[in-house]
Amino acid sequence: MDIFLKTVSALNDETRVLLLRFIDENGECCVCDLQNSLEMIQSRLSRHLKLLKDAGFLRVDRKGTWAYYSVRSPLDRFRLEALQEIRHLDIKLPAFKKSNEEKGCKV
Amino acid sequence: MDIFLKTVSALNDETRVLLLRFIDENGECCVCDLQNSLEMIQSRLSRHLKLLKDAGFLRVDRKGTWAYYSVRSPLDRFRLEALQEIRHLDIKLPAFKKSNEEKGCKV
């Protein structure tokens, strides 16, 4: 029950649905990218990314000080079905604005 | 997005998961039955049943003053998958205690 509720509760927020959809469409993103693209402050992003990760939707890959988030794979049946549902939502996604990581990103 | 969030939000509560599972296993129940079986007060039940109904999981069939709730059918793909997930949860379900409707149920 607890795992199910954690999974469902992660989906129960507009911000996280948008985040998941954005990362699903654009592939691996670091938090800088997301700050740039979605215009959210860093602490808010960090919180929601953690919830999505803990609920089994995202994985994180750290390289130096950067954290790259991507959709976890493979997803189990239920999470995949939820993601499919999210893929079909009529959402206006902001464009991907890459941060200039190579030169040091400074968001 | 709104419909998706409403659907997900209906699943995001232990009471409602239990209710949905109970009705799924036992078939059509009136609110009396649920009060007897689950030992919840009526206003609480009524609220959660409404949320599950409005989210597309339950239907209600009124006969006189009684309201019979059952799992809506057919369920769409996502809701069905959620229900399957709930069917596999390791939950201790209380026994079904039928109310004595024939003689007038008085809960």
Add this chain to the structure above:
DNA sequence: TAACAATATCAAGATATATTGATTTAATAG
């Protein structure tokens, strides 16, 4: 080591949701 940048966590206030008991609505029986 010190300074800096990316990310995570914390604390406070704001918003949403759940629970309870009381009240209201609606259908039926007398």
Add this chain to the structure above:
DNA sequence: CTATTAAATCAATATATCTTGATATTGTTA
């Protein structure tokens, strides 16, 4: 019509979640 019963709604309180700005942590570079 009145009384009764099932169910829905309301009002108050309690609990949980979200947002923000501040602070802490971690890795990198000078």
